[in-house]
Amino acid sequence: MFQELAPHDLHDKCGHHYAICLDLKNQRFEVLDSMRSAADADLTTHAEYFINNLKETWNRHYKHSKDCGFHTLEYLAKWEGRLVPDVTAAMVVELRKIYTWNWLTNEDFNTRSNAREFIEEAVKKVTKKYK
Structure with missing residues (x-):
């Protein structure tokens, strides 16, 4: 992810x-x-x-x-x-925003009982990695 x-x-x-x-x-x-x-x-x-x-x-x-x-x-x-085409760092940032939006607005994802917890745990791991 x-x-x-x-x-x-x-x-x-x-x-x-x-x-x-x-x-x-x-x-x-x-x-x-x-x-x-x-x-x-x-x-x-x-x-x-x-x-x-x-x-x-x-x-x-x-x-x-x-x-x-x-x-x-x-x-x-x-x-x-x-x-x-070559993929630039700026394009990667924008693509991540688009993919994240599509993922979060996906009906199947939003019907999961632990969707919010899943995202929060993933963000915590990434935040710790880059501190």
């Missing part, structure tokens, strides 16, 4: 997320990462491992498939190969 986007130890990628997108138009996988580039060996190794496992699993379950999976993926595809 309160993930550090830039950890103090730049070699520690724990808690950092990236996305692997299927670009159907160009028939390729694309890796989107706001902190690392293709020059990062850990990123490329992990992404290649994931993609190879995905391909192997697909071939195992769809041996005689030619295009039904393609049509399913086409319907789900959102990525069109555009460049991802």
Whole structure:
């Protein structure tokens, strides 16, 4: 919930997320990462491992498939190969406000009996961390 986007130890990628997108138009996988580039060996190794496992699993379950999976993926595809903009510290602050607002105004969240206590405990932990 309160993930550090830039950890103090730049070699520690724990808690950092990236996305692997299927670009159907160009028939390729694309890796989107706001902190690392293709020059990062850990990123490329992990992404290649994931993609190879995905391909192997697909071939195992769809041996005689030619295009039904393609049509399913086409319907789900959102990525069109555009460049991802750099995320600045100011953008992160604004995005956190938006996500927090969406989270707090979510009807499911507000029906929880311990929602307020959950937030108060989380805020206490973060406040202590940065004092």
